Amino acid sequence: xxxxxxxxxxxxxxxxxxxxxxxxxxxxxxxxxxxxxxxxxxxxxxxxxxxxxxxxxxxxxxxxxxxxxxxxxxxxxxxxxxxxxxxxxxxxxxxxxxxxxxxxxxxxxxxxxxxxxxxxxxxxxxxxxxxxxxxxxxxxxxxxxxxxxxxxxxxxxxxxxxxxxxxxxxxxxxxxxxxxxxxxxxxxxxxxxxxxxxxxxxxxxxxxxxxxxxxxxxxxxxxxxxxxxxxxxxxxxxxxxxxxxxxxxxxxxxxxxxxxxxxxxxxxxxxxxxxxxxxxxxxxxxxxxxxxxxxxxxxxxxxxxxxxxxxxxxxxxxxxxxxxxxxxxxxxxxxxxxx
Ligand SMILES: [Zn+2]
Numbered sequence: 001x002x003x004x005x006x007x008x009x010x011x012x013x014x015x016x017x018x019x020x021x022x023x024x025x026x027x028x029x030x031x032x033x034x035x036x037x038x039x040x041x042x043x044x045x046x047x048x049x050x051x052x053x054x055x056x057x058x059x060x061x062x063x064x065x066x067x068x069x070x071x072x073x074x075x076x077x078x079x080x081x082x083x084x085x086x087x088x089x090x091x092x093x094x095x096x097x098x099x100x101x102x103x104x105x106x107x108x109x110x111x112x113x114x115x116x117x118x119x120x121x122x123x124x125x126x127x128x129x130x131x132x133x134x135x136x137x138x139x140x141x142x143x144x145x146x147x148x149x150x151x152x153x154x155x156x157x158x159x160x161x162x163x164x165x166x167x168x169x170x171x172x173x174x175x176x177x178x179x180x181x182x183x184x185x186x187x188x189x190x191x192x193x194x195x196x197x198x199x200x201x202x203x204x205x206x207x208x209x210x211x212x213x214x215x216x217x218x219x220x221x222x223x224x225x226x227x228x229x230x231x232x233x234x235x236x237x238x239x240x241x242x243x244x245x246x247x248x249x250x251x252x253x254x255x256x257x258x259x260x261x262x263x264x265x266x267x268x269x270x271x272x273x274x275x276x277x278x279x280x281x282x283x284x285x286x287x288x289x290x291x292x293x294x295x296x297x298x299x300x301x302x303x304x305x306x307x308x309x310x311x312x313x314x315x316x317x318x319x320x321x322x323x324x325x326x327x328x329x330x331x332x333x334x335x336x337x338x339x
Pocket of ligand 1: 165167168169170241242
């Protein structure tokens, strides 16, 4: 066995057999912001053999305070987070495999993303995706680990289909948009990120090495500033739950999901093309030359139009900064990208 894992192998509950299982495990990380970075780094160092990282965004300077896989040059280059994470993880542990996907997780792709992994870990920043993940994981009998952090507090819960309550057993309805604080309105400090991510990863490792008896079986809540910790024990799934009880997958089966969305508190809007597409970025960059400065890397094209900075990804999505108005962002999109 590779000596890099010797201290972990000495930990009795993992041991040689557990390490072997980790090396053969596959984990999907949904979102590679602060939680995702911390989760990915811990799992990579632990020797989880395959990480699939999906994220829709690019690195910005405001991320560097807590998103530990990224560096200043990633922000300057506006690298997609999934790519910057893959590059950094290859420097940390070149023996594991990282699959980086630059995409918005929605009901058209979530089932293929969770396909083939042993476990799914939540590193997203919004409830829309969490309810969708909950639907997809219950439907396909996949364990997922919910986690959220904002300000100095955070929460986590491990969802094992048929065994534990699911997200909708606990929080039946999705909170109204704008009703909960976000990192962009209330801020966030690194220690709560580390606390929540560490709890999620410990749970993931317990499951992957086959020690389900050690799972915390609760809704855990932490506040690292107020020095509070709460653990609400969870029992059985709720038989009346729409998702895991009645198996009605409202979020997964939603007919017309609106892929365009205001990115909460960021003064930015994401616009998605009406159907799957693959842009020729070089051609787009050339087309945009006459409107002003256009920056381009392998993954995206960025340009300025008036007050707005527009970043376009190869899958046709654009993030329009400088507005909270979807229709204004849409018209910019139609004018300059027009897929
Ligand atoms: Zn449920």
